[in-house]
Amino acid sequence: MMIKLVLTDLDGTFLNSSGTFDADRFKKILSALIEKEIAFGVVTGKQTERVEELFGDLSKKIWILGDSASRIKFNGKFEFQQLIPNAQGKQLIQKLEEIHADQTIIACTESAAIIKESRAELDGELVRRSYAVMKTVKDFSEITDDFVKVTVFDRQKRCYASFEQLKAEQEQFYIVASEAAWLDITSKGIHKGTTVQKLQELLSVSVSETMAFGDGYNDFELLAQAKFSYAMANAFPEVQAKADFIAPSNDESGVLTVIEQKLIK
Numbered sequence: 001m002m003i004k005l006v007l008t009d010l011d012g013t014f015l016n017s018s019g020t021f022d023a024d025r026f027k028k029i030l031s032a033l034i035e036k037e038i039a040f041g042v043v044t045g046k047q048t049e050r051v052e053e054l055f056g057d058l059s060k061k062i063w064i065l066g067d068s069a070s071r072i073k074f075n076g077k078f079e080f081q082q083l084i085p086n087a088q089g090k091q092l093i094q095k096l097e098e099i100h101a102d103q104t105i106i107a108c109t110e111s112a113a114i115i116k117e118s119r120a121e122l123d124g125e126l127v128r129r130s131y132a133v134m135k136t137v138k139d140f141s142e143i144t145d146d147f148v149k150v151t152v153f154d155r156q157k158r159c160y161a162s163f164e165q166l167k168a169e170q171e172q173f174y175i176v177a178s179e180a181a182w183l184d185i186t187s188k189g190i191h192k193g194t195t196v197q198k199l200q201e202l203l204s205v206s207v208s209e210t211m212a213f214g215d216g217y218n219d220f221e222l223l224a225q226a227k228f229s230y231a232m233a234n235a236f237p238e239v240q241a242k243a244d245f246i247a248p249s250n251d252e253s254g255v256l257t258v259i260e261q262k263l264i265k
Contacts, residue, residue: 001228003038003263004209007065007196008255009222010044010051011130012215013232016251019129023056025256030058032264039203041065043192043212043222045151045184047113048073049132067108067148068184068218069195072202080198081148082187083110084173089147092169092185093140096152099162103154106131109145116140123153152183159183178218193221200225211262213247213255215239230258 008014015021033040041063042051048066052059064073071081084092089107096105104123107114113131115124120136127134137143152159157180166175166185174186200210212226215235223229223243231243232254240246248254 001262002209003211003228005039005041005200005203005205006033006211006259006263007041007043007199007222007226008213009192009215009219010042010046010054012234012250013213013219014042014250014255015054016253022253022256023058025253027058029256029259029264030061033259034061036263038263039063039205041199043069043196045130045178045182045218047108047131047133050130053132063199065192065195065199068151068186068190069192070149070186070190072195072199079202080195081110082190083146083148084150084185084187086144086146088172089150090140090143092150092173095166095169096150096162099165100154100156100158102156103152103158103162105140106151106153107140107143108148108151109143110148111145114140114143123155126153148186150185152185154181154183157181176218178216184218191221192218193225196222196225211259213258214243215250228262230254 043065045068048064048071051064051066060075072079104119112133112135114135117136117138159177159180163177173188174191177183208227210226211228212222213230214222215232229243230245230247231240232247233249247258
């Protein structure tokens with residue numbers, strides 16, 4: 001097995017049900033990977049700055065494909081990003097608000113994850129788990145910056161139905177309901193697969209030299225970019241069906257276990 005790049009989704013994959021990971025074990029594994037000249041990256045819906053917060057000092061040594069893979073950052077520097085123009089993003093937000101007024105829309109710019117003041121008390125804490133920098137506005141029309149992505153959190157779990165109502169918008173955006181409560185929207189043609197391709201080009205690494213881990217519907221493209229693709233034991237059955245292998249669950253540190261067994265002996 002000649003692996004040069006290891007990639008993993010975070011929530012439900014690398015992170016356990018509490019949203020944490022075994023930092024001491026990972027630190028040793030990362031050192032071993034670096035010694036073997038194997039790059040490690042995370043591919044996630046989480047805000048890039050939130051990933052840096054999660055990994056602390058180690059974040060400078062890992063590739064971060066954050067904000068639903070609309071950006072690539074390494075050692076404090078953005079190597080790639082694709083934004084949604086402001087006017088286009090605002091039209092999309094207006095459409096989302098028409099679909100359901102009682103869902104939380106998270107409009108992400110380069111500087112912050114922005115939610116409405118009216119939703120902050122209810123979902124502010126939850127948003128904070130994925131976004132290090134969060135701001136509130138009375139109305140989204142106040143935003144003048146371009147958007148990195150737009151995410152929806154729906155407590156009523158209607159995102160699959162909302163996705164169907166956004167069919168016309170797919171001419172302009174990449175839209176995925178990763179699960180019933182979450183919907184992610186990025187610039188057209190920007191998803192985990194295309195951004196992983198960008199990273200593979202940057203590192204001169206092929207699909208056959210890539211190992212990847214995922215659990216959700218937004219991980220199909222990520223797993224397709226790796227010859228050694230692993231779905232977690234806790235992954236959706238459809239994701240397991242597409243993967244080459246099954247890893248132990250996220251609560252069993254499945255990603256770390258596979259890396260140790262396959263790459264660090």
